[in-house]
Amino acid sequence: MSSTIKKIGITYNSINASNTFSNGDVVSGQVEVELAKDCQIESFYIKFKGKAEVLWSETYGQSTQVYHSKEKYFTLRHYFIKGKNSTDDQQTLITNESGATYCSVVPPGIHVYPFSFQFPLQDIPSSFKGEVGKIIYQLEAVLSRSMRTDSKEKVPLNFLARDDLNPVADLKVPQHESKDKKMGLFKSGSIAMDVNLEKSGFHQGEGLKVLALIKNDSSREIKPKYCIYKKHSFFACGRRRVHTKDLIKEVGATIPPSASEKVTQVIPIPQDMEPSILNCNNIKVEHRLRVYLDIKYASDPEVKFNIFILQAPAMASAPPAASDFGNGLFENYGNPNPPVWDFGPPQPPAVFLPADPPPSYGTYGMYPPLNDFANKY
Known part of the structure; x- marks a missing residue:
């Protein structure tokens, strides 16, 4: 910060104990600016945005190739002070919901500027941070002065998508797999x-x-074993990078030789397990269950299942009722002519190209054939 601007801070009001937001939730708060002396402000606004971004590099001999992909979900601006050079366009909402008028010449001291935004009701993915990619939602305050570098402050928001806006087919469909193995030479x-x-x-x-x-x-004698693991896939420029990690491992009771048994294993899903993300074009968060038989001095027969981890029902929040907004403060909710959201240029869906899968953990390759995808990852 400069000698004139001592501090810019963003605070927002939590709406639940977990400090999370969901589709339709309102984010309200304030921007606090502390000035040491009189300040001429050219423009001052807070931006509310959401995006998914992937970035990594690969080295080939003496050259390095950078792979980058960005998917923008929305961008909204709330102007407190709108400069003469600020331009309106159809991709940016210019509002001042509080109805207050702020002077561009601001005296010394602490000044508070309230704001309110609403998460869209459309299908967007939950917040995520991985090895080479992230899905972020954040507030960013930007204060501009003539012949000065802009002063900025950012605050992330934790967003959990509502499951009913992104229904996954076959969640209740049973799965079945079988495996036979003849023992070896010894x-x-x-x-x-x-x-x-x-x-x-x-x-x-x-x-x-x-x-x-x-x-x-x-x-x-043999032992049934169980493993739930996650698979993060990142897509950019026709390439894919994959990271996997075991999350839960359990061992069942020993089955003696010449025996046939029915076994039941209940694996608790942790309350904080990362939900699956399937509605993002450049990032996928998937989960697998691996069931295998541990046999000494022999390869283990195994089967794999695709499973979907959903957020706990108590975490889901319903969209706010129109009566909750009060005094017309959020008049855009339910408006038949709502403001235009900036969703960025259209993004093509992820295309799976036939090629060999990555050979091991943390490596990358081209997309594998669809019929081989689940078995190899």
Whole structure:
């Protein structure tokens, strides 16, 4: 900050204990500016925006290639002081909902400027931060003076998307996989497993029930094991980078040789497990369940399931009622002629190109064939 502008701060009002927002929620607060002396302000506004951005680089010999992708969801501006050089356009909302008039010459001291914005009711993804990409929603105050560098302050907002605005097909459809394996040269017999999931979608805090029939017609004892892992995929310039990480590992009871048993394993989904994100063009957050049989001195037979992690029902917030806005302060809600949101240029959907998948954790490659995608990741 300069010697004239001692501080710019943004505060907003929390609407719940978890300090999260959802579709339709109103973000209200204030910008506080502390000045050491008289200040001539050219323009002063707060911006409310949301975007998804991916950035990474790869080195090929002596050259480095940068891969970058950005998807903009909305941009809104609330002007406190609008300069003569500020221009209106159809992609920016210029408002002053408080109805107050602010002078461009501001005396020393602390000055408070209130604001209010509303998250759109459209389908947008939840906040996310990964290895080479992020989905962010934030407030940014910008104060401009003639012949001076702009003074800025940013504050992030934690956004959790409502599930009903982004319905995922087949969440309640059961899944089934089976696997047979003949033992090798130094072991006799065979093993088989038949695994069922009652559904595919699970909320945070819910128990994931795995039902399995395991036949151990071998001379070795075996143990069923379970692993839930996440897969982050980042897309830019026709390339994909993948990061995976195991989240939960559990071990079932030992099954002796020449035995057949029905086993049930309930895996608790943590309350804070990261929800799946499937409605973003350049970032995907997916989850897999891997069920396998641990056999000493042999390769382990396994099956994999795509699962979807949804936010806990208590975290979902309903859109505010029009009567909650009061005094016409948020007159744009329900308006048949609402203000234009800046969604940026149209973004093409992610295109899957046939190629080999990345060989290991944290590497990247071109998109794999669709029919091989779930099995290899």
